[in-house]
Amino acid sequence: MRLQTLSPLSRRSLLSAAALALCLTSHLAQAAADWPSQTIKLVVGFPAGSSPDLTARALAEPLGKALGQTVIVENKVGAGGNIAADHVAKSTDGHTLGLMINGNMTIARILNPKVTYDPLKDLAPVSLIGTAPLLLAAPADAPGTSPAQWLAHARQSGNKLSYGSPGVGTVAHLGMELLKTQAGIDPVHVPYPGNPQIMNAMMGGQIQLALLPPAMALTQVRAGKLRAIGTTSAGRSTLAPDVASLAEVGVKNYQQEIWNAVAAPASMPPAVLNKLSAIVSEIVRSPDMRSHMFQQGWQVVGSSPEGLRNRIQADTKALGDIIVRQKIQIN
Structure with a gap:
C-alpha cells in the first residue's frame, strides 16, 4: 500500500493549526490561573x-x-x-x-x-x-399506632385530609403531589408563607400532614407535638436516623430531596x-x-x-x- 505524503502547504497548515490550538489552550489555562482579579x-x-x-x-x-x-x-x-x-x-x-x-x-x-x-x-x-430529604409529619394525635396504619387511614380518608406547603411549586408541594400518586392518598393542598406556619397549623388541627425539613420537624417530634411518618430518602437518612424512610413503610420508588x-x-x-x-x-x-x-x-x-x-x-x-x-x- 502506498502512503500519501503531505504537501509543504498541507504540512504548514497542520503545524499552524497545532500551534494555534496550543496557544489557545495556554491562553485558557492562564486565564483560569489569573482568575479571580x-x-x-x-x-x-x-x-x-x-x-x-x-x-x-x-x-x-x-x-x-x-x-x-x-x-x-x-x-x-x-x-x-x-x-x-x-x-x-x-x-x-x-x-x-x-x-x-x-x-x-x-x-x-x-x-x-x-x-x-x-x-x-x-x-x-x-x-x-x-x-x-424531607420528613412526612402528622399531628401527634394522628390515627394509627404505626406509619403503615397512618398511611392506611390516609388512603381511606381521601380528600378529607389537607396538607400544607411553603407555596405552589416548592419541593414540599410537588413532592406531596408525587406522593399522592405513589402512596394512593389524596389530601388537599393548602399553601402557607413558610414552614413555621405549617407546623403551627398542623399542631392546631387545621391540616393533617406536610413534608418538612427534618431538622425543623424533629424538634417538634421530640417535644411530642408532631409525629414522624417517614423520610423521603431512599433509605435511612443520617439527618433522621431514628425515622424510617417511606420506602420502608410501603411507599415504593419514591425519593425526594x-x-x-x-x-x-x-x-x-x-x-x-x-x-x-x-x-x-x-x-x-x-x-x-x-x-x-x-x-x-x-x-x-x-x-x-x-x-x-x-x-x-x-x-x-x-x-x-x-x-x-x-x-x-x-x-
Whole structure:
C-alpha cells in the first residue's frame, strides 16, 4: 500500500493549526490561573438568616481565602430565589456567582413561563453543596399506632385530609403531589408563607400532614407535638436516623430531596468553572464545613460540575412531569 505524503502547504497548515490550538489552550489555562482579579459576589435569593444565606456565608470566608480575593454575600430577595438567579444568569463581570436551591436551577421556567432566564441554558453548574430529604409529619394525635396504619387511614380518608406547603411549586408541594400518586392518598393542598406556619397549623388541627425539613420537624417530634411518618430518602437518612424512610413503610420508588448549589453565568469559561468547582468541593468536604452543614440540616456533597448537571437534568424531568401532569403554574 502506498502512503500519501503531505504537501509543504498541507504540512504548514497542520503545524499552524497545532500551534494555534496550543496557544489557545495556554491562553485558557492562564486565564483560569489569573482568575479571580476582583471581588467576587455570591448572590443569594433569600433573606439574611435563611438556610441558603447561612450556607453562603459559611462558604464565603474559606472561598475568599482559597482564591485570594474577598467574597461578599449579596441578598437579592424575591420570587422564591428566581430574582437572584436571573441576576446571576445575566451577569457579565465574570465574578458573580449564586447560591441557589433546586427550583432556581431546574423548574423555574416550567412553573412560570414569564421567568426571563432559562435555568438549563443560562446557568453553569459549579458544585452541588448539600442535600436533605424531607420528613412526612402528622399531628401527634394522628390515627394509627404505626406509619403503615397512618398511611392506611390516609388512603381511606381521601380528600378529607389537607396538607400544607411553603407555596405552589416548592419541593414540599410537588413532592406531596408525587406522593399522592405513589402512596394512593389524596389530601388537599393548602399553601402557607413558610414552614413555621405549617407546623403551627398542623399542631392546631387545621391540616393533617406536610413534608418538612427534618431538622425543623424533629424538634417538634421530640417535644411530642408532631409525629414522624417517614423520610423521603431512599433509605435511612443520617439527618433522621431514628425515622424510617417511606420506602420502608410501603411507599415504593419514591425519593425526594431538597438541595442547594453554587452556579455561575453560562458565559463563565470552562477552565474557570473547573478551578472554582474543585476549590468549592474541597471546602464543602472539610470537617469544619461538614459539621456546620450537618448542624444546619444538610448532608454534604461537593460535586463536580458534571455531577450537578446530571442532578439538574434528573430533577427537571421528574418535577417537570408532575407540573405538566397536574397543570401547576405560578402566574
